[in-house]
Amino acid sequence: MKSVLVSRFFILLPWILIVIIMLDVDTRRPAAPLTPRPYFSPYAVGRGGPRLPLRRGGPVRGAEKRNESRQQPQPQPQLPTIYAITPTYSRPVQKAELTRLANTFRQVAQLHWILVEDAAARSELVSRFLARAGLPSTHLHVPTPRRYKRPGLPRATEQRNAGLAWLRQRHQHQRAQPGVLFFADDDNTYSLELFQEMRTTRKVSVWPVGLVGGRRYERPLVENGKVVGWYTGWRADRPFAIDMAGFAVSLQVILSNPKAVFKRRGSQPGMQESDFLKQITTVEELEPKANNCTKVLVWHTRTEKVNLANEPKYHLDTVKIEV
Ligand SMILES: *[C@@H]1O[C@H](CO)[C@@H](O)[C@H](O)[C@H]1NC(C)=O
Ligand SMILES: *[C@@H]1O[C@H](CO)[C@@H](O)[C@H](O)[C@H]1NC(C)=O
Numbered sequence: 592m593k594s595v596l597v598s599r600f601f602i603l604l605p606w607i608l609i610v611i612i613m614l615d616v617d618t619r620r621p622a623a624p625l626t627p628r629p630y631f632s633p634y635a636v637g638r639g640g641p642r643l644p645l646r647r648g649g650p651v652r653g654a655e656k657r658n659e660s661r662q663q664p665q666p667q668p669q670l671p672t673i674y675a676i677t678p679t680y681s682r683p684v685q686k687a688e689l690t691r692l693a694n695t696f697r698q699v700a701q702l703h704w705i706l707v708e709d710a711a712a713r714s715e716l717v718s719r720f721l722a723r724a725g726l727p728s729t730h731l732h733v734p735t736p737r738r739y740k741r742p743g744l745p746r747a748t749e750q751r752n753a754g755l756a757w758l759r760q761r762h763q764h765q766r767a768q769p770g771v772l773f774f775a776d777d778d779n780t781y782s783l784e785l786f787q788e789m790r791t792t793r794k795v796s797v798w799p800v801g802l803v804g805g806r807r808y809e810r811p812l813v814e815n816g817k818v819v820g821w822y823t824g825w826r827a828d829r830p831f832a833i834d835m836a837g838f839a840v841s842l843q844v845i846l847s848n849p850k851a852v853f854k855r856r857g858s859q860p861g862m863q864e865s866d867f868l869k870q871i872t873t874v875e876e877l878e879p880k881a882n883n884c885t886k887v888l889v890w891h892t893r894t895e896k897v898n899l900a901n902e903p904k905y906h907l908d909t910v911k912i913e914v
Contacts (some may be wrong), residue, residue, distance in 0.1 A: 671769035671790055673702045674758060674842070678750035679717065679777050680709040683897045686716060686914060688777040693724045699786045705757060707750035708732040716913055731757055739855065745863045747776075748853045755845065755852060762846055770842030774835045778893055785888035788880040789839040795872040798881040800837040801890035809834060811877065811884045818877040818884075826861060831868040836889045838864070844871050 675696065679685060689706075696702050704726050708717055711734045721728050733753045735746070751774060758772065771792045775781065789796055797818060799810035804824045811833065812820040821832035831838075845851070851870035858866050881888050 670701045671771050671842075673699065673786060673790060674705060674754075674770055674772045675702060675775040676705045676707065676751055676754035676772065677775045677777050678707050678709065678747035678754075681714060681716070683899060683914065684894045685777075686720060688894065689717070689720055691780075692775065692777055693720075693726060695781050695783070696726055697724070698783055702726070702786070704728040705754045706730055707753050709735050709747070709750055719913075729757060743860055745853075745855075745858060745860060748855055748863070752852045758842065758845060759849060762842065768842070771839050772842060772845055773839040776835060778891075779836050780890040780892045782888040784886075785881075788888065792839045792841050792880075793878060794844050794876055795838060795840050795868065796878040796880045797833060797838045797884065798879070798889070799884050799887045800834045801887040803834050803836075803891040808887050809837070810887075811837075811879060813879045813883040813885075816879065816883065818874055818879055829862065829865045831865040831874065833864050833868075834891065835864055836891060838868065838877075840871065 677692065679689065693704075696704055704721075704724075706717065706721060706728060708714060708731070710732050713730055713732050718730060721730050731750075731753050733749045735749050739748070755772075762768075762770075771789055773789055785798070788798060797811045799808050801808045803809050806824040809821070809823045809832070811818040812822055821827055821829075823829075823832040826832065848871045851867065853863055854866050
């Protein structure tokens with residue numbers, strides 16, 4: 592009996608030592624390595640699976656049910672944080688759209704997802720989804736007042752403003768870390784290249800958007816590196832004839848214009864972007880991205896309305912499944 596215990600001890604001993612050494616190495620890792628390797632975590636290597644581009648915030652583990660599903664990873668001085676504000680609302684395709692978005696965002700270093708539900712309370716579906724998404728995120732909610740839920744009125748105004756308010760509150764006391772904000776609606780498709788482009792935004796940057804405004808694309812017209820007009824199929828007289836997916840704003844600009852919000856009062860349909868940008872910048876100041884606005888890196892994809900004609904009202908399935 593005793594010899595069995597002793598032999599087990601000697602079998603386990605090397606493994607215990609290895610674990611202790613790994614833990615020790617982990618805690619001694621310098622906060623900011625001199626060699627830039629922000630896109631890949633060394634932990635992703637040798638786990639059997641493909642090399643996952645985990646961010647340096649640490650691997651996903653037991654994300655607790657908190658408002659902030661995970662701690663903000665240590666900001667890297669050389670890499671501004673990208674804040675993506677996504678308004679979302681309950682509908683049959685919601686989880687599918689959010690999954691697509693999360694799969695994109697998970698490949699972007701130093702991104703913080705601000706998901707704002709159009710609801711009186713945080714839904715279980717979105718809470719569970721975010722807890723498992725493996726992304727630094729913040730889960731907010733604000734219901735759209737009933738009087739604004741009419742066709743022809745702009746959508747997601749309250750939700751975008753809630754995201755802006757959160758950003759301003761979070762940074763009100765600390766000196767602002769470099770950051771970039773953009774509005775990532777959950778029905779668009781984003782190229783990873785877009786995030787590289789927007790990360791260098793100094794004030795407000797702009798780029799083309801595909802499949803929008805009844806055209807294959809819309810774009811800012813650029814001459815000598817400056818925006819001089821708009822290629823658009825709809826109301827070219829708008830001060831900023833650009834889609835919500837076509838611009839990013841530096842955190843500094845958001846903080847130094849604390850009153851800039853999306854307006855309900857006096858805002859005409861389709862003027863949300865212009866009304867907002869007018870408060871924080873001028874056309875002359877805009878920074879063209881995506882090769883002087885000649886590359887489409889984001890698309891206004893719209894999911895087809897799902898057909899639920901055969902969804903039963905009675906005799907439902909015996910298990911309740913979240914879709
Ligand atoms: C989330 O935030 C709200 C309001 O800020 C607070 O009342 C609530 O207790 C928080 N929930 C958790 C789980 O921290
Ligand atoms: C954009 O245009 C400006 C002026 O013509 C030029 O100097 C600059 O190199 C261009 N940028 C890119 C990325 O092509």
